[in-house]
Amino acid sequence: MSILFYCNFSNKKQWLNSVKKKFSTNKIFTIKDKPDFLKIEYAIVWNLPDNIMKKLKNVKIIFSLGAGVDHIINLPSYNKTPIVRVKDINMAERMSYHVHSQILTYQLKLYLFQKAQIQKKWLGEQHTKLNRELTIGIIGLGFLGNHVGKYLSNLNYNVIGFKRENKNKESKIKIYTKKNLNKFLNLSDIVVSILPDTEKTKNFINKKFLSLMKKNSFLINIGRGSTLNEQDLLLHLNKNKSFHVSLDVFKIEPLPKKNKFWTHKNVIITPHAAALTDIDSSINHMFKRLKDYKKTGKIKSDVNLIKGY
């Protein structure tokens, strides 16, 4: 059985070694090995170039090395091969820590102290809200969003969710949908977006959306950069001095040096680091899915191509 491994992570050697160890009875190739692409049956990938995807004519399953699948389904040569993506509890746990850290930075006004320190300014005490006084609105209440939501609920924050369908088997979090986005944004002191990149979510957070948010609220974007209109956000930040954002994902990554977000005083930037993919648990997950497939001959894709995620 031949597997192609491809990713551009900085620790790609570590990934490759772990894949080789776990799938030790298989032939693992990278592009450098110049394999016969027609013999590749499975591909484990992140940001595979389209010219390679085009050559994978007999691939049966594509494994995404992350939770997002936009890097596969947006390739022109992708032809509906079933996709298995990472659904990892460790990733969800790390994402919850990230979101909580950003909430606390805003809630406890730590950003003010950080700025004051640079100016050697003693600000003194600031009034801060208690967890139960804040409503956190999570946009995209899927695998990761639900985990983050439960984590924050357990800390006594009021949590509400926004998603496509008005049903949620995973938790008791109150759901809002497109028809009551106004109300959802009106209630939220902090909005956390964990949306995937799809045709429908492109520039979802735009001028209109931002104008519906509370004037002194806080936006955390950890879904995908494509879901946010960066120009609209800059204008909104410049008009509303008490509006703050924490951005982990961007239209262009790494974020270009000339991008104005770098130096904006109400913007916190993290480098697409909200939740890294845990090597061991993700590889174990792929191994298990492949084992099940070999036993049953059936594989259910984790991606609904009509919905686009």
Ligand code: NDP
């Ligand atoms: P899921 O597919 O489990 O959840 C996606 C959620 O988004 C669902 O609740 C879905 O609604 C909702 N959604 C999709 N389209 C729309 C829409 N048009 N309007 C409203 N809601 C919508 O994905 P995960 O939770 O596993 O991952 C979400 C995303 O997080 C990934 O796609 C990836 O982009 C990002 N991510 C970011 C990381 C980082 O480090 N910054 C790390 C890992 C992932 P419904 O439930 O109704 O179908």
